[in-house]
Amino acid sequence: MSATYLLTFFMLPPLCIRYAGKSMALAEVTPLQALLLVAVVYACIELAQYGIKQMRLRPFILELRRQQLPYYATLSLVQQKQFEKRVANFILQKSFVARGSGFTVTTPMKVRIAASAVQLTFGLRPVYFSHFKTLLVYPDRYYSTIFKRYHCGEVNMRGYIVLSWADFENGYSNATDGFNLGLHEMAHALHLENVIRNNEYDFLDREHLQVWNNLSKSEMQQQRYTQSGFIRQQACHDEHEFFAVCVESFFERSHEFRLSNPLLYDAMSQLLQQDPARRVYQL
Numbered sequence: 661m662s663a664t665y666l667l668t669f670f671m672l673p674p675l676c677i678r679y680a681g682k683s684m685a686l687a688e689v690t691p692l693q694a695l696l697l698v699a700v701v702y703a704c705i706e707l708a709q710y711g712i713k714q715m716r717l718r719p720f721i722l723e724l725r726r727q728q729l730p731y732y733a734t735l736s737l738v739q740q741k742q743f744e745k746r747v748a749n750f751i752l753q754k755s756f757v758a759r760g761s762g763f764t765v766t767t768p769m770k771v772r773i774a775a776s777a778v779q780l781t782f783g784l785r786p787v788y789f790s791h792f793k794t795l796l797v798y799p800d801r802y803y804s805t806i807f808k809r810y811h812c813g814e815v816n817m818r819g820y821i822v823l824s825w826a827d828f829e830n831g832y833s834n835a836t837d838g839f840n841l842g843l844h845e846m847a848h849a850l851h852l853e854n855v856i857r858n859n860e861y862d863f864l865d866r867e868h869l870q871v872w873n874n875l876s877k878s879e880m881q882q883q884r885y886t887q888s889g890f891i892r893q894q895a896c897h898d899e900h901e902f903f904a905v906c907v908e909s910f911f912e913r914s915h916e917f918r919l920s921n922p923l924l925y926d927a928m929s930q931l932l933q934q935d936p937a938r939r940v941y942q943l
């Protein structure tokens with residue numbers, strides 16, 4: 661668009677309409693004023709929407725600040741702000757469903773569950789596991805009619821993350837034993853989300869993932885024969901279990917993990933873009 665054209669456009673007389681064969685002034689506004697008016701209205705709508713969203717995020721942010729969860733408390737002030745936003749956004753995007761009579765999923769519980777997902781993904785660009793829209797929370801272990809046994813958690817391809825609240829709490833009550841149900845199930849969700857074709861598909865760095873896959877394959881082989889080592893045997897079922905179990909140790913026993921298997925630790929560190937052993941949460 662040439663400068664002359666623009667100049668001509670803005671010099672046009674006030675907008676008119678034709679009514680009953682007569683020309684009537686639509687309003688005493690020039691095209692420039694009309695454009696400005698549209699811009700102001702648009703900005704007001706955007707501002708109002710932003711304000712409404714901030715109001716919806718606020719209770720979860722305040723609850724997170726009140727709880728001072730250990731991972732959150734270790735972050736810098738700038739990182740804490742990012743973490744707060746991600747936790748609140750995660751909650752807004754999910755439906756939390758309580759299973760069991762008289763049991764409810766409260767705001768503090770939602771914050772803790774969301775924080776475990778954000779802890780895992782904090783080194784990456786924001787990822788909210790968009791395939792998994794519903795979190796089913798049981799007060800305690802629940803009976804699976806498919807597997808005919810009690811479960812403490814699972815991730816279901818139909819879009820559910822299922823947790824036993826008692827086991828979730830136990831996971832965080834001891835922060836150094838390498839058992840953490842929340843991180844374990846979120847790790848399953850992350851692993852699957854990366855291969856589900858949706859708006860978050862393929863968010864893990866392919867090279868880092870390849871290094872991880874190669875190393876984990878050989879580690880699983882080795883562990884099957886030796887039946888010993890740092891990673892518990894549950895990890896040897898398949899590559900999904902191996903990843904989820906390693907995630908638990910990565911955050912809860914990071915120093916031991918790094919010392920016992922530096923290659924595997926570095927591969928996970930690169931994959932998740934965090935290095936908890938060095939207290940670096942965004943590489």
Ligand SMILES: [Zn+2]
Nearest residue numbers: 844848901904
């Ligand atoms: Zn698992």
